Amino acid sequence: MFRLLIALLLFAISLHALSDSKILKRANGFLKSKSKSDQFRAYNDFKNLYLRALMGQNDKLRLNSLEGIVKSGGNLHIDVSQYSDELETTKPKSSYKTSKKNTQSKKNIKVKSSHSLKSIRWKSGKLVMEFDKKLRNNQINYFTLFDSKTKRYKYVFDIHASMLVRSQNLRKDGVDKIKLAQFNPSTLRLVIENREKLKVRFNPQNNQLTINISTIGVQKIKKSTVKTPVRLDRNKVIVIDAGHGGKDPGAVGYKKYREKVVVLQIAQELKDILKSRGFKVYMTRDRDKFVKLSQRTKFANNKNADIFISIHANAVGKKHANKAQGIESYFLSKSRSTRAKKVAEKENMADMSEMDFYGKESFLNTINSHNIVAANKLAIDLQRGALASLNKSYKKVKDAGVREGPFWVLVGAQMPAVLVEVGFISHPTEAKRLVKHKYQKKLALGLANGIERYFKNN
Template sequence: MQCFTLADTLITQITPYKVLSLVPFGDNNLKIVFNQDTQNLKLKESKLKDGRVFIDIEAILVVPKRSFIFKNNSTINVAQNTKEILRLVIKPNEKYTYTLQKQEQNLYIRQELADSKATKPAKPNPPTTQSEKPKQESKPTPPPKPTPPAAQNNTKKKIAIDPGHGGKDCGAMGANKICEKTIVLEVAKLLHAELKKRGYIVYMTRNNDTFIDLIDRTKFANDKGVDLFISIHANSIPVGRKSPSGIETYFLSTNRSEKALKVAEAENIGDIATMNHFSKQTFLNTINNHRLIASSKLAIDIQAGMRESVRRKYKNVVDGGVRDGPFWVLAGALMPSVLIEIGYVSHNTEGKLLTTKDYQKLLAEGIADGIDDYLDKN
């Protein structure tokens, strides 16, 4: 009996740390989720002459490598450096400082203004990853965020909502045999009503089951002179494979990660002729760095808004985080733009949930909350 206990202890001690997910939150923060408690996690920090910081962690990245661009224009790159070492490369904003905090199975990287520590007392770190709100008391567990009233600066803001697919393009077929095009149109209509109620001027690329070329979707938004472009889709994987679940928000980049390419391939397939319209160079020329940064901030706020909204009632909804990828539908937009994957229609439970008005309304309210947050801060 003693030998069994000792062996079991040794096995427990040598279990390698694995990174299960990377979740941006707030304006400038990142949560790294591991497979076990991080108390004994080994870290090594090194500062380079150019200001960058390397943080080497004895862990294995089991999700795709990621690059994050935050509101303060700092960046954090996460990738496997060697077989046993995960490396974080932080390029901080010189006006900000960062802190690392281990808590249960999470490692938090938080950034705050360097002056803030000298001018006001330190606040306790919140235990959750919900977006930090200015002028709000720090609480161990923030209450559900109520639907905000129409902000004063929203009355002249224009938003374009783009329900994906339509007409001859079903999109993904759900587990309950309902097309993606139908589900996303219903969510888009609810979002349209919610944004109108909050004082926005709102346009939709389609109001019914109509096929629209990818290039015409952003052309419509550009012609209307909108401030934001929101494309709504639902995720899926091929029949015969176990489906993941969760909400994700994407912004345009040339990211070639396996995950981004698979999702982009599924959404780009709607119009081959339109995709051929773009040469590789034309596509690269569309990516304006300022717009990319603005889009990444918008994606972070919308993802946080959706997560908080749906988890008021459905606590186990998976937060797939914010990602970047080569989405053709976003390439022509001249304003901050995102593509939202509201869930997996291929997942038996989530696919059915996505067809319910209750869940669709929570998604719409969360997206609207994220838009409010983004415009309030920018």
């Protein structure tokens, strides 16, 4: 632990050796890149600049860093809603002012766009865009592009409409990038981008536009990769942590289902799949016993693990039990998100003996950037893998996103560490699924595929 703190101090000193302007310039350079790794570097730089701005009370730097966090976080599908909200309140009022001439011009242009996008969602694997009025064929302009330099295909929909929500990135397993944005005041643009060629079909009917994106060829390639993993991957060491156990039942949800039982069953399924693929796998607990939070990452460090995955199940009170649902993945950070803090408080509750609240807060401050890039990547791959596997057999599996959180069980890990909330054990539908062996196996298979993808790309 002493070596870890020394390493973190050296990392902090190296950051301070660079001026704010140089880091900002570097972050903006990374932000322009199409590489996911560069986007992570940009996100991390902007987060560090944000902390510096708060400490130095530098409003201009704070504004620039918030804009960078929101943009890079959005590109990486990270929940940055709290930063986005802060950005809206931080922007100077002058940035919203327009001349009478410009205001009138914008009003005139908006009139031309007679349709508005009400919602966009995935339904039975198809993307469904719903508008406030019936669409005409001449309102949709579809074309494809191929960039010979980057070897990437782009499928573009220009729709004569406006949207009431902000631009957003959508996700589909097997597709590199899907972005929806307001191209100009009268045109809504949807861009589907991928390394491999896709089969894209669409059908405008009444006030809906349904887009079917076929990735059959891509999935076949991925399946063959999973069956014959790269030799190097077989040497990886993985530690799986089944949350709670023994005297600590974790959450007690629908029909008195206990978190400690469900997560152990999923963890064992995951272990069996990974071992069958040639990985070296250890579990912090393989039976119903209590293990202190601090001992779990210590165990992983002693095993020289390459990654640490802690499996948990979420829960809320009866009043909101029918509403709260979904799978979410967390990586370690001193998050300011209210949602993340509430989840972390529940998971941290089991072991409060070793440090008081202020001691933990101080320690979290020192490791805010530790392994953040790698853990963030791992969390995204685990989330994508789980959802892709479950969506093939189950309807309405909710993606609750990848988030940052101050989870004490991840503190001290000397490798990328992620906590996966596999669902809400308090939600009637999710709870019934979570206790069934078939669902557990599908979920574990998805997590294993996510791990394969992480090692393949990193």
